[in-house]
Amino acid sequence: MQAFHPRYYAIVPAAGSGSRMGSGQPKQYLALLGKPLIHHALQVLCGVAEIEKVFVVLSVDDAEWRRHDWSGLGDRLVPLFCGGTTRADSVLAGLRAIASLVQPTDWILVHDAARPCLAEWHVDRLIRDLAQDEVGGLLAVPVADTLKRADEHRHVLGTVARDCLWQAQTPQMFRYVMLRRALESAQHVTDESSALEAAGLHPKLVLGDATNLKVTYPLDLHLAEWILRNREE
Ligand code: C5P
Secondary structure, three states, X not given: OHHHOOOEEEEEEOOOOOHHXXXXXXXXXXXXXXXXXXXXXXXXXXXXXXXEEEEEEEOOOXXXXXXXXXXXXXXXXXXXXXXXXXXXXXXXXXXXXXXXOOOXXXXXXXXXXXXOOOOHHHXXXXXXXXXXXXXXXXXXXXXXXXXXXXXXXOOEEEEEOOOOOEEEEEEEEEEHHHHHHHHHHOOOOOOHHHHHHHOOOOOEEEEOOOOOOOOOOHHHHHHHHHHHHHHHO
16 A cells, blocks of 8 residues: 555755855854744645655754744654765765655655745645656756856856756655665765766656745845745735
8 A cells, every 4th residue: 555655754954054154153043034044944844734744954963953942833843963964965864864764655855944935835736746756856947047157267168058957946856765775876966856867767847936045145045034024925
């Protein structure tokens, strides 16, 4: 029966230092509308009926998590203090930590802690579009700008055709065993899809939108605040 009724779990890697924000505080804990930035996406993931548990992968020495109140998110939220030196290491550590809870064909949704504007419809669409897929896939948006390849002095070497180019977002949703094997063999990947691609698989792109932005630089925090405020109203 298990093969026909896979369960859904979320893993949120949040063991990064967020050095590009220049704030001295890991970006998952920066204040956004009075809450830690990570709280917003966790609230959405914990509210999706299909998702059994939401695992947050924190660094081993994270002292900040317990300073905040997460009780409003319910008992589906589980912190794991096992993060690694890269994002992929953190996700893999999370997958290993939950091995005894999950079945090989269960779905794992990996979502960046740094994407606080995740909306319920993003997750619903991902789950609905991929439910019957063998491999899985990810939220993404078509590239709108003209893209330039440059040398190290910022002189343009050429224009990259943007047809068929997409920007990858998260969540990215794959079967537990496929994702774990792919990450165990992958080198230097910055998302889960790249690991599956390196294994010769073809994840599906599910149309998201630009509101699911990743907070990387200080301006992004203002944009995220604007998006969340306008969504609330
Ligand atoms: O640094 P970047 O924005 O690419 O990080 C993407 C996500 O990966 C963030 O949620 C960050 O906390 C997480 N990460 C992690 N472990 C690391 C590095 C990044 O969980 N060692």
